[in-house]
Amino acid sequence: MTEPRRSRERIMAGLLGPSGAELTCEECFDLLDVYVDSELAGEHADEHVPGMREHLAGCPACAEEHDSLRDLLTSLG
């Protein structure tokens, strides 16, 4: 069940998803390392891997794994 007064914006975002074209989960995993290395190098990661940002906005699991990989690499320097 949903808890009371959950954010309407969050639920609407979950129901409607990102409007732009996006990668699939498999493509996301395939390109996640390329995207994160590109981000950390200060490159234009979204131009480098189109559709990744949209997928991360729509898929909480892939977004968690993206955040974790990025965080790990940042912590390792």
Added chain:
Amino acid sequence: MAGSVPTVWRTTAPATVDREAEARVWLAALRATGEEREDATRRLHDLLLRAARHELNRRRAMLAGTDRETIDDLAMESADDALTAILAKLDDYRFESRFTTWAYKFAILEAAVRTRRRAWQERELPMDPDAWTALPAQTLGPAEDLENRDRLRAVIEAVRTDLSPHQREVLGALVLAEVPIDVLAERLGTTRGALYKTLHDARRKLRTVIGADT
């Protein structure tokens, strides 16, 4: 692509010579035989274990009540399975990222999936058919403006009238109940990719019905 981006174009990453050289050393050692391979495999496993522990530590709130030994076991299992996957996919590495970045993602995936499944192992899937009806009352505050109320109600009506029962079930579990997609995939006997495709198609239909794509 789930959507209509025609192709994933990737410019050649500004890979440094060091990065490519490092990757070639890893690949050569992992494809070698005897002691060289064993040493490389051991070193890679150490890195994967570190990545798995990192992921489990990030998710420690989901693992509340899980003892240290079990968490250590989850990390080791994640590193073991990641290593197996990597050794089977060495030919898939394309020198577009650091080799270690490519490898770490396997360990993070394994640990993340284990964490989500463990957190939900004792829980029933909350498939409540009345959840859609109750949604406006649960999400709209008294001060919510009319436009937001109408928009949410239009979406819910479209969920009820324009989606298939399977799409409704998947959307409800993933979005309303926030069941992790790996957990739902396991319970329904399908894959994460297949579920996301269902979710993507349902969302596209909803956006079309309410005119959100125009």
